[in-house]
Every structure is written in C-alpha cells, then in structure tokens.
Amino acid sequence: xxxxxxxxxxxxxxxxxxxxxxxxxxxxxxxxxxxxxxxxxxxxxxxxxxxxxxxxxxxxxxxxxxxxxxxxxxxxxxxxxxxxxxxxxxxxxxxxxxxxxxxxxxxxxxxxxxxxxxxxxxxxxxxxxxxxxxxxxxxxxxxxxxxxxxxxxxxxxxxxxxxxxxxxxxxxxxxxxxxxxxxxxxxxxxxxxxxxxxxxxxxxxxxxxxxxxxxxxxxxxxxxxxxxxxxxxxxxxxxxxxxxxxxxxxxxxxxxxxxxxxxxxxxxxxxxxxxxxxxxxxxxxxxxxxxxxxxxxxxxxxxx
Numbered sequence: 014x015x016x017x018x019x020x021x022x023x024x025x026x027x028x029x030x031x032x033x034x035x036x037x038x039x040x041x042x043x044x045x046x047x048x049x050x051x052x053x054x055x056x057x058x059x060x061x062x063x064x065x066x067x068x069x070x071x072x073x074x075x076x077x078x079x080x081x082x083x084x085x086x087x088x089x090x091x092x093x094x095x096x097x098x099x100x101x102x103x104x105x106x107x108x109x110x111x112x113x114x115x116x117x118x119x120x121x122x123x124x125x126x127x128x129x130x131x132x133x134x135x136x137x138x139x140x141x142x143x144x145x146x147x148x149x150x151x152x153x154x155x156x157x158x159x160x161x162x163x164x165x166x167x168x169x170x171x172x173x174x175x176x177x178x179x180x181x182x183x184x185x186x187x188x189x190x191x192x193x194x195x196x197x198x199x200x201x202x203x204x205x206x207x208x209x210x211x212x213x214x215x216x217x218x219x220x221x222x223x224x225x226x227x228x229x230x231x232x233x234x235x236x237x238x239x240x241x242x243x244x245x246x247x248x249x250x251x252x253x254x255x256x257x258x259x260x261x262x263x264x265x266x267x268x269x270x271x272x273x274x275x276x277x278x279x280x281x282x283x284x285x286x287x288x289x290x291x292x293x294x295x296x297x298x299x300x301x302x303x304x305x306x307x308x309x310x311x312x313x314x315x316x317x
Contacts, residue, residue, distance in 0.1 A: 043317045044264050047274040049074040049135065050231075050308050051102055056283030056300050061093035068099070071305055072312070075100030075135065077278045080126040091131040101132060102228070102276065106140030106177075112150045115143070119154055127165040135276060136168040136228055138198045142178035151178040152191065159194045170227050172198040175239070181207050182218035189221050199226040200280070201259055202234025209236050211255050223262045230280045231260070231307050240281060242288045243298040245306055257314070264315060277311050279304040 052068040054076060059067075068076060076094070080103040081087045094101055105122040107115035119141070126137050139158060142151035155171065155178075162169040171179050171188075179185040179197070182204050189195055199222060205211055212219050233244045233256050241249045260277075267275055281287065281303045287296045 042261050042264065042314055044268060044275075044315050045317070046264065046267060046272060046315070048311065048315045049100065049274065049276045050311050051075045051077045051100070051135075051276060051278045052304065052308075053278060053280050053282075054078050055280065061090050062096070065093040065097040065099055069097040071308065073099070073308060075102065077102040077104060077138065077280075079104045080122050080137075082122065082125065087131075094132055100135050102136045102138055102278070103129070103134045104138050104140065107142075110143070112143075112146055115146075116150075116153065120157055123158065123161055123169065127161055127167050127169075134167060136170060138228060138278075139169060139171050140174055140177050141171045144176050144178065144180040144184075146178065148187070152188070154178070155188060155192045155195050159192065162196075168196065168227055170196045170198040172230070173200050173203055173222065175203045175207060182212060182215045182222065186218040186221055189225055195225060196227045197222055197225050198228040198230060199223070199259070199263065200230035200232060201256065202230070202232045202239045205234040205236060206239045211236065211252070219259070220262075223259060224266050226263045226266075228276045228278070229260055229263060231256075231277045231311060232280045232282070238288075240286050240288075243303060244281075245303070275315075279307040279311070281307065 050073055052064070052073040052075070054064055057064050064076065076099060078090065078101065081090055090101075103126040105119065105126050107118035107122070109115040109118060119139070123137060123139065126134060139154075141154050141158075158169040158171070173179045173185060178188065180203065185197070201212070201222075208215065232239065233241045233249065233253055235241050235249070235252050241252060243249070244253050264275060281300055283300050284294060284296050287298065287300050289296050
C-alpha cells in the first residue's frame with residue numbers, strides 16, 4: 014500500500030470511529046454553567062474575517078488570539094468580531110529572556126488588553142514568565158495580574174504551559190499556595206508531557222490546579238507529547254477519558270463555588286504539534302476537523 018492510500022484508508026477509518034467516540038460526550042455531566050467554546054487561529058492561514066465567519070457557522074462562541082498591539086490589526090480584528098457577534102479572549106505574554114524587559118512587555122500587553130475599548134474580553138490568558146526565572150521574579154507577574162484583574166473585573170489567568178512559569182505541576186502548586194487569588198488556564202496536556210505520566214503520582218498538585226482553573230485548553234496530551242495524533246482514534250480512548258475526567262472536576266468545582274461560566278478553547282495545533290509522516294511532512298490527521306470534533310464533544314458533554 015503506498016503512502017497516499019494509507020492516509021486515505023486511515024482517515025476513512027477515523028471517520029467511522031468518530032461516531033462511537035462521540036458517545037463519550039453523552040453522559041450525565043450536563044451543567045447549569047454557561048459553557049462557551051472558543052476557536053484558535055493557530056494554524057489558520059486566512060483573514061480575521063474568514064476565521065470569524067467559519068467559526069460562527071460551526072457554533073463556536075468566540076475566538077482566542079494574541080493581543081494585537083498594532084492599531085490596524087486591532088481594528089481589523091474588532092470589525093470581524095462585531096460582524097459575526099463573537100466573543101474574544103486575549104493571549105498576553107512577554108518574549109525577552111531578560112526578566113526586567115520581559116516584565117515590562119508582559120505588563121504592557123496585559124494592561125492594554127484589559128482596557129480594550131471596542132470589545133471587552135471574556136478573559137486574558139497569560140503565557141507568564143519563564144521556567145528559568147526565579148520564583149520571586151515570576152511571583153511579581155502573578156501579583157500584578159491579581160491586582161489588574163481586581164481593578165478591571167476581567168479574569169486574568171496563567172496558563173499551565175511548557176517553558177513558562179507554570180510548566181510543571183509541583184512548581185505550579187507552590188505558586189498557587191503562595192498566591193491564593195491566582196487563577197489558571199488549564200492546559201494539562203503540557204504536564205503529561207513534562208512529567209512523562211498521566212499525573213497519577215501528583216494528586217495534590219493536580220487537585221489544587223483543578224480548583225483554581227477558570228479556563229480550559231481542550232487539547233489531549235500523553236506521556237510522550239503534548240498532543241495525541243487524533244483523539245478520535247481508539248488507541249487514545251484511555252488518555253481522552255483521563256482529560257475528560259479532569260475537566261469534569263473543574264466543572265464540579267465551579268458549580269460548588271457558585272460560578273456562572275466555564276470557557277474552553279479547542280487548541281489542537283498544526284504540524285509539528287500535529288504528528289506528521291516522515292519525508293513528506295504530511296499530517297496524520299486534519300487539525301481543523303479535530304478541533305471541530307472537540308467543540309462538539311464539549312458541547313454534547315456539558316450543555317443541557
């Protein structure tokens with residue numbers, strides 16, 4: 014069988030399996046919380062207009078994108094959001110390796126995103142600090158976001174992301190214990206990769222993170238990577254179930270605290286996050302189709 018036929022047959026088999034896997038969403042986890050699912054522009058090669066038109070038609074509630082510091086880019090984004098009546102969550106962070114410069118970049122981006130004049134963001138998701146900064150340095154960024162969130166009323170969350178301050182479960186636990194008002198974007202797929210496990214040996218750290226989660230990045234990671242090849246495939250059922258269990262606990266925790274809303278981002282990424290075949294770099298699955306599958310799974314699982 015040549016490579017092209019192998020891909021075609023594999024995709025056909027995956028489609029046939031999707032309906033069976035879809036049943037995972039049809040359980041008793043329905044919630045009274047408002048469940049909003051956002052789309053990513055990561056890997057999308059079109060315009061903001063094209064992205065917003067496409068995700069609106071599919072049933073997404075909004076998009077999550079990096080804060081556009083350029084005035085023209087900001088205007089273009091706002092026009093597309095308003096035309097298709099979509100919500101927005103902004104990504105913010107710093108890029109410099111030097112902490113003082115990084116801190117300035119971080120504070121500037123968050124401050125500008127919070128006061129977005131055209132459309133108030135649902136939340137701000139932070140790629141916060143660096144894994145090699147000292148804890149006292151990263152803590153300055155946490156203190157800043159807590160103060161800024163209280164002043165603005167906009168939720169500001171720190172993503173559990175490799176290379177950032179919350180790159181590992183035990184490190185994040187120490188930050189959460191030191192900062193009781195700190196909130197997370199849970200992308201636990203990074204931790205399964207960092208710890209090379211499904212975190213069975215770190216229940217205290219995981220449980221604390223689930224209690225502080227306000228926003229979920231719905232990507233499925235595994236022990237050897239941050240993204241399975243295709244969550245619809247039967248070989249990943251156990252891993253998918255594990256992630257769904259973590260998200261279920263977030264929902265339960267938010268219900269107990271009287272929260273009104275939970276937000277998700279479907280964030281399966283393009284190659285090379287998405288595995289590819291050697292020599293051709295042909296992706297083994299379709300990124301867009303996987304994210305739409307995750308959108309429907311989340312809606313089926315949690316909305317009444």
